[in-house]
Amino acid sequence: MIRGLLIGVLALGVIGTGYWGYQEHQEKNAILLNAENNYQRAFHGLTYQMDVLHDKIGATLAMNSRHSLSPSLAEVWRITSDAHNAVGQLPLTLLPFNKTEEFLANIGNFSYRTAVRDLDKEPLTDKEYSTLKTLYKQSGNIQSELRKVQHMVLKNNLRWMDVELALASGKEKTDNTIIDGFKTVEKTVNGFDETDFGPTFANLQKKDENFKHVKGKPISRAEAIQIAQKYMKLDGNSKVKVTKSGKGSDYGFYSVSIKNQKTGQEGSMDLTKKGGHPIWFINHRDVKKQSISLHDAMMRAQAFLKNTGYKELELFESTQYDNIGVFNFVTNKNGIRIYPEAIKMKVALDNGDIIGVSAEDYLKSLPTRKIGKPAITMEQARKKINSNLKVMEDRQAVIVNDINKEVLCYEFLGTIKDDTYRIFINAQNGKEEEVEKIKDSETVYEDVL
Amino acid sequence: MMKKISLLKVVTIATLLIASLPFMQVPKVQAFSNQVIQRGAVGEDVIELQSRLAYIGFFHGKIDGVFGWKTYWALRNFQYEFGLPIDGLAGAATKAKLLKTTKYTKGTSTTKGAAKKTTGKASAVNIPKGFSQNDIQLMANAVHGESRGEPYIGQVAVASVILNRVNSSSFPNTVSGVIFEPGAFTAVADGQIWLTPNETSKKAVIDAINGWDPTGNALYYFNPATATSKWIWSRPQIKRIGKHIFCK
Numbered sequence: 234m235i236r237g238l239l240i241g242v243l244a245l246g247v248i249g250t251g252y253w254g255y256q257e258h259q260e261k262n263a264i265l266l267n268a269e270n271n272y273q274r275a276f277h278g279l280t281y282q283m284d285v286l287h288d289k290i291g292a293t294l295a296m297n298s299r300h301s302l303s304p305s306l307a308e309v310w311r312i313t314s315d316a317h318n319a320v321g322q323l324p325l326t327l328l329p330f331n332k333t334e335e336f337l338a339n340i341g342n343f344s345y346r347t348a349v350r351d352l353d354k355e356p357l358t359d360k361e362y363s364t365l366k367t368l369y370k371q372s373g374n375i376q377s378e379l380r381k382v383q384h385m386v387l388k389n390n391l392r393w394m395d396v397e398l399a400l401a402s403g404k405e406k407t408d409n410t411i412i413d414g415f416k417t418v419e420k421t422v423n424g425f426d427e428t429d430f431g432p433t434f435a436n437l438q439k440k441d442e443n444f445k446h447v448k449g450k451p452i453s454r455a456e457a458i459q460i461a462q463k464y465m466k467l468d469g470n471s472k473v474k475v476t477k478s479g480k481g482s483d484y485g486f487y488s489v490s491i492k493n494q495k496t497g498q499e500g501s502m503d504l505t506k507k508g509g510h511p512i513w514f515i516n517h518r519d520v521k522k523q524s525i526s527l528h529d530a531m532m533r534a535q536a537f538l539k540n541t542g543y544k545e546l547e548l549f550e551s552t553q554y555d556n557i558g559v560f561n562f563v564t565n566k567n568g569i570r571i572y573p574e575a576i577k578m579k580v581a582l583d584n585g586d587i588i589g590v591s592a593e594d595y596l597k598s599l600p601t602r603k604i605g606k607p608a609i610t611m612e613q614a615r616k617k618i619n620s621n622l623k624v625m626e627d628r629q630a631v632i633v634n635d636i637n638k639e640v641l642c643y644e645f646l647g648t649i650k651d652d653t654y655r656i657f658i659n660a661q662n663g664k665e666e667e668v669e670k671i672k673d674s675e676t677v678y679e680d681v682l
Numbered sequence: 683m684m685k686k687i688s689l690l691k692v693v694t695i696a697t698l699l700i701a702s703l704p705f706m707q708v709p710k711v712q713a714f715s716n717q718v719i720q721r722g723a724v725g726e727d728v729i730e731l732q733s734r735l736a737y738i739g740f741f742h743g744k745i746d747g748v749f750g751w752k753t754y755w756a757l758r759n760f761q762y763e764f765g766l767p768i769d770g771l772a773g774a775a776t777k778a779k780l781l782k783t784t785k786y787t788k789g790t791s792t793t794k795g796a797a798k799k800t801t802g803k804a805s806a807v808n809i810p811k812g813f814s815q816n817d818i819q820l821m822a823n824a825v826h827g828e829s830r831g832e833p834y835i836g837q838v839a840v841a842s843v844i845l846n847r848v849n850s851s852s853f854p855n856t857v858s859g860v861i862f863e864p865g866a867f868t869a870v871a872d873g874q875i876w877l878t879p880n881e882t883s884k885k886a887v888i889d890a891i892n893g894w895d896p897t898g899n900a901l902y903y904f905n906p907a908t909a910t911s912k913w914i915w916s917r918p919q920i921k922r923i924g925k926h927i928f929c930k
Contacts, residue, residue, distance in 0.1 A: 272864070314855075321854035324864040331852040338851030397864070481918025481930050482898050488921060501835045501896065513894050517834035523725070526717030528771065551722035552808045554885075558722075559892055577893045591893045625755060651743060653751035674748035674806040675815055 265394060272393035275322035280383045282316035283376045286340070290369045302357065306348035313341035324397040332419050333375065340368055346636050375418055382414030444484050446599040449508020457487040460509045463541060464590065465491045465500035465516060478506075486512060505596065514590040520556040521583040527551055530558040530580040537587050538562060538576065543595075546576060556582045564595075566604070570630040573598035573639065604631060605641055607660035614643040614658040617665060622647040622654060632657055634666045642666055713781060719772035723749040724804050731772055734784040735760060747804025810891040817857050819879075821887045824861050826879035827869030829926070836924035837883055839897045841890035843928070846901055853901070897921070900928035 289312060293305045317337045343364065347357060357365070385391065396412060452460070454475045470493050478486045485506030492499045500516035531551055538546055543562075549570070550561040557579055564574040579589030611627060618624075626646040634640050634657075642657040653673075657666040719727050728749045735741035740763075741756035754770050761768045764779050772780075809815060821841055829840045847853040847860045854860050861870060869875045897903070903926040904914045917929035 318854060318859065321859050321863050334852045342851075476921070478898065479919040479921050479927075479929075482920040483930075484898075486898065499833065499835075503896065503898070512898075513896060515835060515838065515889065515894060515896070526719070527723040528718035528720040531720065551720055552810075553722050553724045554808055554888055575893075579889075579892075589889065589894060591895075593895060594893065625758070648751075648755060651752060653755070671751055672809065672811060673750035673752060674746065675809045 269392055269394050271322065272324060275319045276386070276393065277383070279316055279319035279323070280376075280379045282312055282319060283372065283379050286312045286316060287369070287372045287376045290340075290365065290372055294365060294369055303348050303350075303352055306344045309344040310341055310348055313337050313344065317341065324393060336371065336375070340372070343368065349635075378414065378418045382418070385414065444505050444507070444510075444512075444596050444599075447505055447508050447510055447596055449505075449510070451485075451506050452487075452504070452509040454487065456509055457489055457504050460504060460511065461489040461491065461500075461502050461514075464502060464511065464514045464587065470495040510592065510596055511590060512593050512596065515579075516586070516588045518581075518588065520581045520588075523556045523582040525582055525585050527553050527558045527582070530582055530585060531560055533585050534558075534560045534562075534578040534580050534587065538578070543576065549575070553582070557588070558582055559589075568629065569604060569641070570628060570644070571598075571602075572630055572632045598633075602631070602639060605661070607641060607643070609660060609663050611643055614660065614663060615645065617658050617663050618645055618647075618656050619649070621649050622656070623649070629660065630657065632667065640666055714772070714777045716774075718774075719749060721749050721751075721754050721770060722808065724808065727772075728753070728804070730786055731757070731780070733786050734780045737784040737786065744806075746806035748806045748808060810888060813857075813891055818884065818887050818891070820861060821857060821890075822879040822884040823875050823877075824867060824869060825886055826883040827874035827877055828867055829924075830877075830880075830883070832924040832926065834882060834886060835896050836926060837886035838889045838894055839900070839923050839926070839928060840903065841887045842895040842897050843900055843903055845890055846895070846897070846899055850901055896923060897928045899930075901930060903928045 286309065289305060289309050293302055293309065317334060320334055320337065343361075347361065399412065457475055458473055472492045472494055474490045474492070476488045478484070478488070486503045487506060488501065488503050490499060490501045498516065498518050500514065502514040503512040504510060505512060531548060535546075535548070545564050545566055546562040547565040547570070548560060549563045549572075552559045560578045560580070562576045562578065564571040573594065575594045577589070577591040578587065580586070581588045607629070615624065615627070622645070624645050624647040626644075628644050630642050630644040631639055632642055632644075641660045643660055645654075645656045645658070647654055647656070653671040655667075655669045655671055657668075658664070659666050714727050714730055717727060719731055724747055726747070729745060729747045731749070732741055732743070732745040732747070732753055735753070735756045736745060738760070740760045741753060743750075743752040743756075757772060757776070758768050758770050760766075760780070761770075761776060764783070766776055766779060807815070809818070821844060824844065825837050825840050829837050832840075844857065844860055848855060848857055854863055861867060861875075864871075867875070898920045900920050902914065902917050904911075905925050906927055907925065909915070914929075919927050919929045921928055
């Protein structure tokens with residue numbers, strides 16, 4: 234009797250476990266499938282977009298007039314952005330797949346730049362035309378490679394989850410079509426690395442100036458420590474460590490770290506080898522209750538900049554994050570604000586110590602620029618802006634515009650209803666270079682929950 | 683016996699009085715502390731400034747305790763109307779004028795007669811340009827998952843790498859795109875990104891967004907002790923921070 238009961242209970246248990254296991258298995262499969270589907274969607278999206286891209290560039294080339302290209306170039310731009318997005322969703326990070334992404338970005342930049350230009354006044358140059366032709370050919374090559382991969386994927390029912398596993402384990406099967414296919418695609422792009430995008434394209438590299446324009450003699454380790462001491466106080470308890478930049482860095486720098494053994498406080502700083510200019514500095518510590526105002530903190534930051542030899546800087550933005558004040562200073566040369574030359578400062582509001590400096594932008598945009606004379610007057614520029622804007626402030630300013638060129642502008646700061654806008658009008662041709670709605674503070678959502 | 687009772691009474695009454703002291707405070711007319719209030723500031727003084735400017739009809743926004751652009755223009759208009767130097771700073775003269783022309787009681791804000799309760803604490807925060815609190819939260823999650831236990835600079839560095847990738851043409855163009863790019867971050871792959879981040883990682887993210895990049899424009903980093911991919915070693919290395927090597 235008892236034996237029968239026991240067998241019954243055990244049998245039930247076995248059946249139950251089996252059922253539960255089956256359910257778990259089903260769930261796991263569903264999730265795997267879901268992930269797989271996402272990859273599949275991205276992959277097929279990519280191949281589709283490459284198809285469309287190729288066709289679109291082709292259509293652009295076929296257009297007879299060089300003047301009416303703008304809409305189709307804008308279309309090209311939109312598609313590259315979609316394709317770029319799709320590439321990002323594929324599990325290819327373990328595979329060096331940068332060249333293809335870069336290629337897409339380059340097409341995007343080229344088409345955007347030509348699409349926004351007034352082609353009536355400035356039609357495509359012969360060089361740009363031939364660039365477009367090369368891009369057409371290259372996108373054709375990528376497209377056909379991708380199609381091959383796609384075909385194999387569909388034919389053999391390949392799964393991206395397997396690709397990921399293969400990549401992660403480092404054990405590539407000999408017949409891994411997807412990996413091999415993408416390697417070929419990457420190679421195809423590599424082959425035409427040196428496409429000439431025309432002279433205007435050089436500007437895109439502008440950001441990577443690598444502190445070329447920084448002046449000064451190379452400094453030694455000892456000098457680096459000496460400079461760092463201006464930012465961090467040294468005492469008997471301090472331990473100083475200096476390391477040189479690695480081989481992969483585009484420019485030489487020293488990293489100095491000063492650790493106070495007693496308080497555990499640690500300040501770190503990078504300085505350019507050439508001239509010993511501080512690139513950034515952070516002294517991380519717990520900032521206690523606020524005891525000085527943001528305004529006082531700003532005065533201290535200003536005084537500090539003056540004492541360390543930065544000239545002609547004026548405050549552009551001040552912001553308080555908890556008990557820390559963050560200040561953004563920009564150069565002001567003869568009443569013209571040079572926005573690219575910005576230095577950021579962090580001040581602790583408990584005792585007014587400078588706890589952070591970032592001069593990277595400042596050092597990178599130091600080239601001796603020639604600020605031209607404006608061709609239009611402030612009044613003429615003012616007429617170009619939306620008449621609903623109530624102008625509160627105006628000045629001249631140099632900014633980097635959306636095609637990475639430095640331009641002299643008239644800056645207008647004003648309001649439409651409750652919103653504040655910053656508008657830059659090109660001082661040479663009256664073009665609206667940038668319209669920015671300034672974001673105010675954001676409500677804390679904690680109360681809502 | 684009588685004496686004992688009266689003693690007890692005295693003690694009881696005294697205790698009651700002391701206990702009720704905090705409730706008996708008369709609502710005090712608040713006046714600014716002596717700081718100069720400038721754009722970007724946060725706190726009680728800003729609440730008072732906004733309340734006073736709202737009372738006199740210059741400020742129409744939400745009284746949130748953050749000195750933003752709306753408050754700035756309201757203050758400048760106030761200075762203009764009352765013949766003060768227009769500098770957008772609430773200094774001694776401006777504050778004195780505000781005290782004379784407006785009323786403010788701590789804990790309430792009066793806009794054209796209608797009194798509203800305020801908490802006395804800022805209900806908004808400053809956010810770096812182009813980002814939302816959610817972006818920062820997402821990044822803080824990633825930074826915490828990837829580099830908790832690293833020195834502070836190391837956490838700023840990880841946040842910088844995320845931002846450098848957003849700016850790079852070889853990676854997706856959004857923060858979420860970069861973070862969720864499959865396989866890009868181990869913390870995303872193994873779910874550590876959903877650990878609750880601490881305040882430090884949030885601070886590190888804000889520093890990185892505000893322009894501090896300790897990595898020298900790195901796009902990759904790895905932990906040499908645990909890295910499994912051979913490929914990562916082929917990247918040109920820039921520097922080492924804590925346990926991570928940062929590379930181009």
